[in-house]
Amino acid sequence: MHNDTAATPKYSRAISLLKEMRESLKEGIIPVGIFNDRELYEMEIEKIFTRKWIFVGHESEIPSPGDYVLRYIGEDPFIVNRDESGEIRVMLDACVHRGVRVCRAEKGNASHFRCPYHGFIYKNNGDLIGMPAQQHAYNGLNKKEWGLLEARCDTLHGLIFACLDNDTPPLEEYLADSKYYLDLLFGLQDEGLEVIGEPQRWIVKANWKVAAENFSGDAYHLIFLHHSAYEVGSTPFSMLGNMNGEQILAGNGHCVDISLDKTPQPVDMPYWNFPQEIVDTFRLDRLDPKGLEIVRDSKEMLGNIFPNSSFLLMTVTPEKDLPPVPFISMRQWRPKGPDEIEIWNWFLMFKNTPQSFKEASYRAGSTTFSLSGIFEMDDSMTWETITQTAGNRFARENLKLNFQMGMNGMGKAKRDEEWPLPGIAYYPRYGEGNQRYFYESYVQTMLGED
Amino acid sequence: MEKQQIIDACDPVNRRLLLEGEQFLIREAELLDRGQYGDWIGLLAADIRYQIPIRITRERHAASPFSDQAWHMNENMGSIAMRVERTFSDYNWAEDPPSRTRHFLTNFRLSEAVDRGGEQEIVVRSNLLLFRSRFDSPAYELVSGEREDTLRRTSDGWRLAKRIVWLDHTTMGISSLGIFL
Ligand code: FES
Ligand SMILES: [Fe+2]
Numbered sequence: 001m002h003n004d005t006a007a008t009p010k011y012s013r014a015i016s017l018l019k020e021m022r023e024s025l026k027e028g029i030i031p032v033g034i035f036n037d038r039e040l041y042e043m044e045i046e047k048i049f050t051r052k053w054i055f056v057g058h059e060s061e062i063p064s065p066g067d068y069v070l071r072y073i074g075e076d077p078f079i080v081n082r083d084e085s086g087e088i089r090v091m092l093d094a095c096v097h098r099g100v101r102v103c104r105a106e107k108g109n110a111s112h113f114r115c116p117y118h119g120f121i122y123k124n125n126g127d128l129i130g131m132p133a134q135q136h137a138y139n140g141l142n143k144k145e146w147g148l149l150e151a152r153c154d155t156l157h158g159l160i161f162a163c164l165d166n167d168t169p170p171l172e173e174y175l176a177d178s179k180y181y182l183d184l185l186f187g188l189q190d191e192g193l194e195v196i197g198e199p200q201r202w203i204v205k206a207n208w209k210v211a212a213e214n215f216s217g218d219a220y221h222l223i224f225l226h227h228s229a230y231e232v233g234s235t236p237f238s239m240l241g242n243m244n245g246e247q248i249l250a251g252n253g254h255c256v257d258i259s260l261d262k263t264p265q266p267v268d269m270p271y272w273n274f275p276q277e278i279v280d281t282f283r284l285d286r287l288d289p290k291g292l293e294i295v296r297d298s299k300e301m302l303g304n305i306f307p308n309s310s311f312l313l314m315t316v317t318p319e320k321d322l323p324p325v326p327f328i329s330m331r332q333w334r335p336k337g338p339d340e341i342e343i344w345n346w347f348l349m350f351k352n353t354p355q356s357f358k359e360a361s362y363r364a365g366s367t368t369f370s371l372s373g374i375f376e377m378d379d380s381m382t383w384e385t386i387t388q389t390a391g392n393r394f395a396r397e398n399l400k401l402n403f404q405m406g407m408n409g410m411g412k413a414k415r416d417e418e419w420p421l422p423g424i425a426y427y428p429r430y431g432e433g434n435q436r437y438f439y440e441s442y443v444q445t446m447l448g449e450d
Numbered sequence: 451m452e453k454q455q456i457i458d459a460c461d462p463v464n465r466r467l468l469l470e471g472e473q474f475l476i477r478e479a480e481l482l483d484r485g486q487y488g489d490w491i492g493l494l495a496a497d498i499r500y501q502i503p504i505r506i507t508r509e510r511h512a513a514s515p516f517s518d519q520a521w522h523m524n525e526n527m528g529s530i531a532m533r534v535e536r537t538f539s540d541y542n543w544a545e546d547p548p549s550r551t552r553h554f555l556t557n558f559r560l561s562e563a564v565d566r567g568g569e570q571e572i573v574v575r576s577n578l579l580l581f582r583s584r585f586d587s588p589a590y591e592l593v594s595g596e597r598e599d600t601l602r603r604t605s606d607g608w609r610l611a612k613r614i615v616w617l618d619h620t621t622m623g624i625s626s627l628g629i630f631l
Contacts, residue, residue, distance in 0.1 A: 070507075104507075104509060105506075105507050105508050105509045105512070106506045106507040106508065106620065107506060107508065108508065108509055108512065196519055196520065197504065197517045197518075197519030197520025197521075198504055198506050198517045198519075198520045199520075200504060200520065200522065200622075201620070201621040201622065202621065202622035202623075202624065202625065203621065203622065203623050203624070203625065204625040205625060206625075224541075225541075225543060226541075227539075227541040228536045228539035228540075228541035228542055228543075229536070231535075231536070231539050231541065232532050232535045232536045232539065233532070234532065318528070318529045318532070319526070319528025319529045319531070319532055320528060320531075320532060321528060322528065342621065347520075359519075362519070362520070362521075362524075363524055363529075366521060366522070366523070366524065367529055367532075370522065371522050371622055371624070371626060371627045372502075372522055372523045372626070372627035372628070374532070374533065374536050374628075376626065377544035377545070377626035377627070377628045378541075378542075378543045378544045380544075380625045380626050381543055381544045381625070381626065382543070384625060
């Protein structure tokens with residue numbers, strides 16, 4: 001049903017680039033040009049962002065009927081709200097009359113959305129209920145047919161995902177093997193999680209794939225790029241010592257990356273350094289032995305839900321003399337053109353934790369992974385120059401990037417045949433298998449072979 | 451939420467306070483723009499709070515467009531010291547070479563002048579426009595906002611005890627904030 005791309009002449013150059021990439025990927029090679037290409041970008045919006053499940057927020061952001069937040073899927077703005085009956089909806093922020101945006105703010109509470117142009121009024125479930133001088137202007141209109149356009153939406157542990165395509169499998173099936181790991185982290189406490197404050201938004205002049213690839217499993221860059229964060233004592237773990245762990249291909253292009261020693265050994269900071277009274281609220285009884293080992297012994301856990309939703313749990317300190325505190329971040333790398341993303345950064349914490357702990361966790365997260373984050377500021381700088389390189393004529397046509405770590409005896413990563421949990425795991429983290437998997441899934445999706 | 455009050459600075463005592471505050475902030479901005487963070491830290495009170503709350507696009511009737519839980523920066527001396535130490539690391543990829551900044555401070559107004567247990571504190575509000583240019587690109591970034599600065603008089607001169615930057619931006623148009631506003 002989606003394999004009509006070969007017959008679409010409008011993407012012919014992008015398609016030949018993708019076919020070249022499909023071949024070179026077998027050797028672990030990717031042409032740099034994919035990171036800044038207008039035609040490819042337009043194709044991505046059509047083939048990926050209108051078809052996949054995208055993270056848009058968390059239930060705790062809209063606790064009461066009428067609460068809304070404004071979010072984006074690809075280029076389009078959507079109202080994510082809770083209607084009067086308490087149901088979560090994701091609706092295109094555009095009036096059916098002329099397309100004027102009906103939602104004026106980033107968050108609020110509204111029983112209705114009124115279009116400023118001619119005054120069409122929509123209930124917060126999207127139904128068109130009236131307009132000025134209706135008897136004179138639109139007396140014959142069947143209003144039932146003219147509500148706000150609605151996207152599919154579903155939640156997992158309060159994480160709201162939306163999808164613009166009715167043919168895409170349901171969220172749970174779509175998440176495939178990544179669901180186990182999301183359950184593990186976000187299902188730890190019966191009370192669930194909540195977003196602290198509002199998400200941070202900022203612009204980075206980088207291609208969205210660079211960010212998604214990084215969170216898919218670029219453990220290797222920690223050693224060098226983020227050395228300053230280690231030097232100043234922000235992370236308790238030496239980056240080199242942090243390289244043992246599993247990199248997991250989790251189905252449908254999703255990737256998970258866990259810092260974890262293969263043979264269990266006592267760790268300095270079990271349970272990500274959550275205080276014991278919080279660990280006591282975790283439903284460890286529900287976990288299988290390996291899951292328990294991850295929660296108890298792993299140092300960090302992150303991943304990317306294909307295409308552009310990421311999660312990250314790390315334990316860091318915002319000041320030298322403070323004990324490290326775990327934080328949980330959700331991301332959406334919103335594409336805004338071939339060379340620009342808007343980063344959306346949510347910090348979440350388990351609901352049943354003291355307010356002071358939530359604040360400490362937020363501070364740990366925002367000091368390291370945010371606009372001002374001492375890790376993240378180095379990431380965004382490199383991501384921007386990759387994108388610049390990809391836009392330059394000579395590099396674009398000649399530079400082939402090496403993604404071979406973990407292939408052909410290069411790099412220590414080997415298939416972990418004993419990994420008992422869902423997904424295909426590689427150990428240790430000296431591999432680029434997750435990234436290759438991300439790009440293989442990308443090419444398949446783009447060429448309609450997924 | 452932002453302070454609104456303005457104290458009439460035509461009165462000679464207040465005029466002097468405002469001038470002292472202004473001089474202090476201009477000197478402080480100079481140290482920031484020159485990257486003399488070691489000297490700059492010396493102008494901060496030990497109990498410094500340095501905050502940049504996140505701003506959200508809200509309707510006019512909303513209580514405040516600023517978050518009370520989410521921040522671009524929410525620092526104390528410990529975290530400021532860590533950031534400054536990082537700035538001088540050999541691995542400061544984001545800010546070495548340093549971005550070129552220029553703090554433009556205008557519209558100084560005295561908002562408060564109080565005696566806190568024998569220590570004099572003043573709140574000076576000012577408008578901030580920060581110009582930043584990075585690497586060899588002719589492009590530049592601007593950050594605009596209002597500063598609300600609490601200054602404390604010590605035997606060694608004024609110290610910055612608290613800074614809140616009330617941004618004019620909701621989505622930030624800059625890719626990183628490895629500097630101080
Ligand atoms: S465009 Fe919305 S009412 Fe006309
Ligand atoms: Fe990074």
